[in-house]
Amino acid sequence: MAGDHLSNDEFFTRLVNLFELNRKKGHGSVILTQKRLAFESNADVPSPTKVLDDPLWDTHPENPLPLIIRASNTRSTERPGTDRKNVDKIKLSTVVQPDQLDAFYARYAEACKAGMSGLKKRDKKKKKKDKKKKKGVD
Amino acid sequence: MPYFETSDEWYEQSSLLIKARPTSARVTSKYTVLKPTPSKIKKREKYLVKHPNTASASDSTAVPPTLANSEAPTATFLLKTYDPVSGTCLQYETNKAAEVGRLIGNLSRLGRHMAALPEIKEDQSAAAAGEDIATPSLEGQIKLEDTSEQKPSGGGGGKKKKKGKK
Numbered sequence: 561m562a563g564d565h566l567s568n569d570e571f572f573t574r575l576v577n578l579f580e581l582n583r584k585k586g587h588g589s590v591i592l593t594q595k596r597l598a599f600e601s602n603a604d605v606p607s608p609t610k611v612l613d614d615p616l617w618d619t620h621p622e623n624p625l626p627l628i629i630r631a632s633n634t635r636s637t638e639r640p641g642t643d644r645k646n647v648d649k650i651k652l653s654t655v656v657q658p659d660q661l662d663a664f665y666a667r668y669a670e671a672c673k674a675g676m677s678g679l680k681k682r683d684k685k686k687k688k689k690d691k692k693k694k695k696g697v698d
Numbered sequence: 699m700p701y702f703e704t705s706d707e708w709y710e711q712s713s714l715l716i717k718a719r720p721t722s723a724r725v726t727s728k729y730t731v732l733k734p735t736p737s738k739i740k741k742r743e744k745y746l747v748k749h750p751n752t753a754s755a756s757d758s759t760a761v762p763p764t765l766a767n768s769e770a771p772t773a774t775f776l777l778k779t780y781d782p783v784s785g786t787c788l789q790y791e792t793n794k795a796a797e798v799g800r801l802i803g804n805l806s807r808l809g810r811h812m813a814a815l816p817e818i819k820e821d822q823s824a825a826a827a828g829e830d831i832a833t834p835s836l837e838g839q840i841k842l843e844d845t846s847e848q849k850p851s852g853g854g855g856g857k858k859k860k861k862g863k864k
Contacts, residue, residue: 579729587731587771594805595724596812621814658813665806672802678731678773679795 564653565628568664571654572671575631578650579675582633585647589634590675597628597655624658629668699787705777705797708790709804712779715786716811723781725808727801731773742768777801779808 566574582588635649656664702708716723734742746768775798779788792801 582729582731587733589728589730591726591728593724593726594809594812596721596814598721624813624815627809627813656809658815661806661809661813661815665802665809668806669799669802672729673795673798676729676773676775676795676798678729678771679775679798680773680793682794682796 566652566654568654568656568660568667571629571631571652572667574650574652575671576675578631578633578652579671581650582675583677588636588647591630591632591634592672593630595628595630597626626658627656627661629654629656629664699789702788702790705790705792705801705804708777708779708788709807711788712804712808713811715779715781715788716808719781719783720812720814722783723779723786723812725805725812726778726780727805728776728778729773730776731771733771734769739768775801777805 578590582590631652633647633650636644636647638644638646702711712725716725772793774791774793777790780786790801
């Protein structure tokens with residue numbers, strides 16, 4: 561798994577594709593997870609005795625830690641009588657260094673806003689107003 | 699496994715959880731698009747019949763749009779903060795596109811907690827010692843956002859309106 565991490569740029573292009581696939585399919589999920597990356601920094605983890613001394617050591621580590629961001633879709637299998645097709649699970653992951661967090665999240669927000677096109681838009685009120693206007697004209 | 703009413707509430711509780719368990723807690727966000735089930739479609743159609751007022755405008759023009767509406771897929775965005783050690787799970791669900799930006803902003807702030815990046819007050823010392831010169835200005839912006847968002851929801855409403863006008 562550790563070797564499979566994508567670079568941030570690569571991650572974004574693949575994430576956009578993932579959302580695009582979901583849109584074409586017309587249904588399905590995209591799952592995004594963020595978590596502190598604790599495994600690769602094992603060298604920095606204090607020795608067990610130190611952990612015993614201070615069980616809450618992880619709440620105040622000496623150095624900022626990287627985050628791991630994962631994205632995936634859901635697997636689906638073909639089923640008779642439905643329009644379901646075989647879709648393999650696509651898994652993406654990337655590691656974000658602490659000093660790149662802000663830049664990463666700015667792009668992340670853009671990608672998500674563009675990708676989650678199925679959510680309800682805000683323009684309902686405008687439509688109603690237009691219709692009322694039309695009625696008034698009639 | 700509570701669902702929160704507002705995203706602010708969810709953010710507050712999640713940030714507390716992440717501060718307490720920064721290594722084990724994770725934030726999962728799930729974007730789901732579902733085709734409605736036949737029973738759901740029937741339910742929607744019944745609703746339209748029972749409440750013609752809400753759809754009166756579309757009814758007078760044509761019937762097909764209402765049918766299309768009743769078969770429209772439902773899309774939701776679910777945010778979940780889960781800590782496997784204590785078993786705490788905090789959730790918030792929305793179906794509004796306008797909220798996505800703000801929610802990702804929340805994710806970014808939670809990400810800072812996870813990365814053990816210093817919070818607002820400790821920023822100055824850390825930034826002085828830190829490698830990046832660009833961070834202090836960004837942190838300043840975050841500070842401003844924090845204060846504005848923590849004020850009563852009226853402030854948030856104002857933001858929404860602005861976005862809508864654009």
